[in-house]
Amino acid sequence: MLSATYIALIPLLPLASFLLIGLLGKRYLKMASGPIGTLSLLLSCALACITAFQYFFQAGRVNGVFEKITVFKFAWLNFSPNVSIDMGLVLDPISVMMILVVTLIALMVHIYSLSYMKGEERVSTYFSFLSLFTFSMLGLVLASNIFQMYIFWELVGLSSYLLIGFYFDKPSAVAAAKKAFIVTRFADLGFLIGILILSFHAETLDFTTLISRLSTPGSPWLLSISSASFMGFSLLTWGLVLLFVGGAGKSAMFPLHIWLPDAMEGPTPVSALIHAATMVVAGVFMVARMFPVYALSCPAALQVVAWTGAISSLFAALIACTQTDIKRVLAYSTMSQIGYMMFALGVSGYGGENGLGYTASLFHLFTHALFKALLFLGAGAVIHYVHSNELSKMGGLRKHIPITHITFLVACLAIAGVPPFSGFFSKEEILMASYQHNFPIYCIALFTAGLTAFYMFRLYFSIFWKKELSADSHAHGEGGFAMMFPLVLLALFTLGAGFIPFGKFISSDGLPLTSEVHLGFSLIPVLLSLCGIFMAMAFYKKESTLPDKAATVLGELYKASFNKFKIDEVWLKVTKGFLFGIVGRFAAWFDKSIINGAIDLGASFAEVVSDTVRMLQTGKVQDYAACVLAGVLSLCLYFLYVWM
Amino acid sequence: MGTDFFILMKSELSLAIILFVLIFIKVFREDMSNASLFRLVNILLLLNLIVGFLCNSKGELFGGMFRTDPVIGFEKSILNLGILLISLQSLEWSKLQKHFAEFYMLLLSTLLGMFFMMSSGNFLMFYLGLELSTIPLAALSSFDFNKMKSSEAGMKLILSSAFSSAILLFGLSILYGCTGTLEFNALAPLISSVDHLQLLAFILIFSGFAFKLSTVPFHFWTADVYEGSPVAVTAYLSVVSKASVIFILLTVLYTVFRNLGAAWYDLLAILAVISMTFGNLFALRQDNIKRLLAFSSITQAAYLLVGITEGSILGWSSVIYFILIYLCSNFALFGVVSFVSARYNKEMIADYKGFYATNPFLSWVMVLALFSLAGIPPTAGFFGKLFLLTSAATKGNTLLIIFASLNMVASLYYYLRVVKAIFIDKNENPIEKTPLPLSLYLSLGVCIAGVLMLGIFPGVFQYIYKLF
């Protein structure tokens, strides 16, 4: 195995490049910041591949399971003797797979950005933020301690805030960045309280001990946490659901998804890296990391995960069909695919055959990262060419930008689940798992698969077919080699990824799982996707009035889905209306008038009393003598009667 | 008699000598200018102060009428210091006066009366000393012939003091009736807290004291007299006359009325709380700086009453310590006020706006004095006030301490109003930059040294404590 320092280098290299470019970037390394970032990513990607290769093939299985290797661990902040945050790196199948995905996609995005961001004035800050993001994502993935994951979770949120708000002179970008950070921050509150609940009962923050204590059925910690209850549910359910809320916020699940479409304000490579492949799957990764506790000790929480995933995937697919901005369509499709991964985890059992959902979900995470990054980078190339996001301004680009056209087509086929491509294999396994465990979710999944095929090919045909665009308006070509190379490479990966025997590497209980394709079973989903594709072809291949007629027919549903079922407005009303409007204004008013008022009232009261008391000094000697006499008499009365 | 007469009566004798020198000058050396008179008197007063510190010894004269001991000796030297500082500060004011010698004669005679009162062992000597110290004061306070206010102040002082001494005498007569003697040591065993008549006598006698100390029900004369009379006399009234009454009150309460302890403990506590609160309420809205200082002196006297309630040596020494600090801070303040009012005839707080811009030294002196009066560290006032409260705390009367602390906050307000005027407010025609005479520098220097040094360096308090 590689020694600890090399593995530690994987996250630390991006950190080093962040510090280097961040501090010196502006003045000295302005032009060199891109290459430095890409070089450091290249190195850490190579190291990741070597570690993965050695981990899976050379280290091999110990009594049938890839055992967790804690590379190193040191106590960072100890609260009490056994509960302490300690920073450490741990290698186990899912984290190795994740570092592979993250470093690969980050490398592709870096290369792509070299030419995409060429003209940008603040390119050094861009690359430093990208390296910060990669560092925090790798840290999150390799975390050995649940609090360490929370720490990198927040850093990921920060870097997404910085990158979304990169074009900060656009007010919409600033608002989007703020919205993203606050919504994820709100979800992280749930994550934090979940950590507090679990760590208090399990008396540890370390992942391995936490999972073993809370998942072995007889353990005293498990008994203590499941016996204590709050408002009807056991604390374990509360803890796990709150953890999932944190994950749902980051992965833009149903109620907390409002920030993802607005996050498209950021540069497209950023959306490719963060809002397609890596950050948004952090929620899935966290549930996968805590999967034994979810599956063995608390099926109720798993149900919540499953149904949220299912609802989000259907909800997002419906909205995606009517959006006009291509990046927002892709954002909703990401949300829908992550919904797939979530409910795959939700329906999966633990160990052996019924752990298929777990493997399928992570397999889909792997493949989805590849083709969604490809879709976004392709969309970036299209926007770069057409200088606008709106579908109406595009059409007939297949001759102008041929490579993007081919790679975009490959990705669309993959995501639609057409057989030879990787999307088909992972989606088919998910459908198999949901078919075995939860039939209603299986039906939702089928319907969403059809919808996915429809809106992806609606996108494809609107961009590359539809109407002939006048050639002269866009003089410059398709974009340099640096933009095309990642597209081609990712397309190749999307082709090949489907054939990886994923079950051998990753399964719920670690034992290898062989999954083969059942021809009979997968017939229905393929047929559904094909008919989705033909419908889209019929609607959008050529200029036709069919889409408008369909819109009038669907009427209400179309309008609702077009303005995103008004969820944004609901959230806005809750926060702006209630929190800021009523509570905030009341607090400020209360403070200014009541408390401040009370103090000033006290002062003015003292002044009024002092004015009245001053009247006693009339200036006349005889009044003074009268007061002296009164004083003496009152003293006498007091002492002779009261005191005696 | 012989030598111990001279040793025991040394401070009174030195005062008498200075008085005769003055009379001699008045009669024979008519042509002597105010300035040279000023220099001569100051030198004599300095000598008098030094004499005060020499061989203080314990003893009695005239059959118990006059008794003295190191503590009373130190108290007298505090008053000597006070008189020296006042005379040093009154140079500017003396330029306007024709009868400057008379001013000193009256001043020294009141001081002589106070010395007799402080070292009296018999109520007769006490009454004599009291009257000798108040009647010339009335003359002094109407010394500014050209001002209407000054004669009004004199009238009010003489009539009020006559009225209160009448009440005091009535009390004394009743006490004499009950016990048959006026000798302090003889009286002590005869007094018991059961007898109503003795209690009535005590209250009447105490009201005489209270009049001079200007505690609230008896304080009405203070504001007008302080405002009307010349600043040097106001300073003298506010510190020296109060101090002498406090010293004799201590001896009277601790020796004569020791058996009535429970009675005068409650009496002092009640009067202290009332005069603190009312003193602050009166002072909150004052605009004339002399009237403000009048009411602030009422509040400071109230803190002294708090100190007296604690009957042990600790209480007595912290009272003396506080009086010394109060003397320094008040005279620092009055030094500046007298100079400004004599030179520019400005006595309102508003006139002091923007004072820092023109003469920083005087503003720093005033501000330090004000913070010492308010009881804020690093000035000695903080230690003085806190020692009084700590010694009262050993008696455990939490209600008194609560009132005392809250009143410290109220008093801070009007001190800060003056500081605000000096430092913060802007003024289009502030008091111009004026060169100060050496004597004023000297006295302000002594006061500021006292205000800063007395607190931090414990030597002085140790010295007082060891006197007992």
Add this chain to the structure above:
Amino acid sequence: MNSLFLIVLWPALSALAILLCKGAKQVRTASLVASAIQLGLTLYIAFEYYTLRRAGDHSPFMMQSNLNWFPQFGISLHMGIDGISLAMLLLTSVVVLCGVLVSWNISYLTKEFYFLLILLSMGAYGFFISLDLFTLFFFLELAVIPKFMLIGIWGSGRKEYAAMKLALMLMGGSALILIGLLGVYFNSHTSGGLPTFDLLKLSVVHIPRNAQHILFPFLFLGFGVFTAIFPFHTWAPDGHSSAPTAASMFLAGISMKLGGYGCIRVACLLMPEAAQYYGPAIIVLACIAILYGAFATMMQKDLKYINAYSSVSHCGFVLLGIAMFTQTALIGAVMQMVSHGLMTALFFAVIGMLYERTHTRMTADMSGLLKIMPFLGTVFIIAGLCSLGLPGLSGFVSEMTIFMGSWQRPDAFHRIATILACASIVVTAVYILRAAGKVLMGPISNEHFRSLKDAAWNEKLASVILILSIVLIGVAPFLLSGLIRPGAFEIMKTIANATVLN
């Protein structure tokens, strides 16, 4: 005369030295050198403390020196430090150094300004190292004059009103403390010997229960006024926003910590039973302060008011940490004091710099400053992120310690309080990002802002020092928590065996 005494003597000497030098230039360099040496002195003492601890000396208070001041009253100049007071000393010296650096272009009465600033810091130093209640009270009150003068003379906006209100409310607080002290002094009599002010002797003497129940509110509310506890916090917004930059850095950064430190050292150490008894009441006040402060901040338009109200909310965390009476929560409270001191000093420094350039503090007038002044913009963002508790900066570490510590109290009341406190991190995020978004980002609204130049050398140095210390605590918290742990353990010991009694 060991080095601890020097910590108090050095500011006094440098204050006098400042009075003697002529010309603004000389005054500035003198005060800079003085505060730099002061920082060096504190670091030396930290090093000496560390070697003593390493050498196995586990007595609760180290480097003690005891010379009696007024033996008749039992008052002695008893100095000594433990982990908590050392952390506070370090915080004070860093904030004062940056305060001196930031107020470089004070042109009106510069000599008096620096003299009062050094006097102010002397009050804080003395307060943190004195183990005698009287000397503690002396140094606490020492800071009243400079605060009033600094705000009154060099302030802005309604400075007279703010200065007067601040001085009176803080004096009111110290009056309450005085009543508490004298009550303790009276009850210390029961130990047979002379009543004493000495903290160590008092902590051994068991003050009778009913006396504790009366005196504890006085002491705690007195110190609470300094930490802007809920009903008495109104001096903080007005005071901070009218004060000049250096003064508001000191006010929010250090003088609020005097209250917190006082609560721990005096109120909880001397009267454990009453502390336990009043615990829930304090928690309620702390929670109100946290959430109420956070919500009130959202509505503020003036940058300094935003930071002032957020300081009220952050100091609510300190009180929450103290009132939970678990060791972790106590350590968290002290860490929060240190981290909040640094972050609010940084925030006020940046606001001061922006004010000097744009002459307005209203968020509505400024926008798009990040492009014009990148350095100041980044410092503003770092200060904001630290106050909303971003990992890697000190805010996160202290808040998490407080949450973990307060979660150790299993009953429902404490749990709800902790959850409410946690909820505040979202509200803090909202108003910080709103302020940052409005001021720094967005299009440049005011044309002649374009010509503003970025931070000068002294402002850069001050911000870098503060940011380095914030990041150091954020990245390596084990240093700070290790330093505080023995001190907190001592205090928890007295409180623990108090619970056994009742």
Add this chain to the structure above:
Amino acid sequence: MNAIPLQHILLVSTGLFFIGIYGFLTRRNLITMLMSIELTLNSVNINFVAFNRYLYPTKQDGLFFVIFVISIAAAEAAVAIAIIINLYRKYKTIDAEGADTMRF
């Protein structure tokens, strides 16, 4: 000679005392106020002499006291009248109510 009991004399002196005080409080003329003060002082003298004669015939403390009180009352009256004359020169009135320029 002892026919008149002590109480009657004390009654007279207390009556005289309160008459004096009443006079001081109500009379408008400063001089008459001074006269009423003298009345109170004389009532005190009666007190002293009565106590000394009836209760403590052996000692003469009371008598000495009376002598001093009389002399001091004289001195006081002299100074008071001088001040009142000075006041009259300025205020042109010796009405007690007139001299109240300094108040509040």
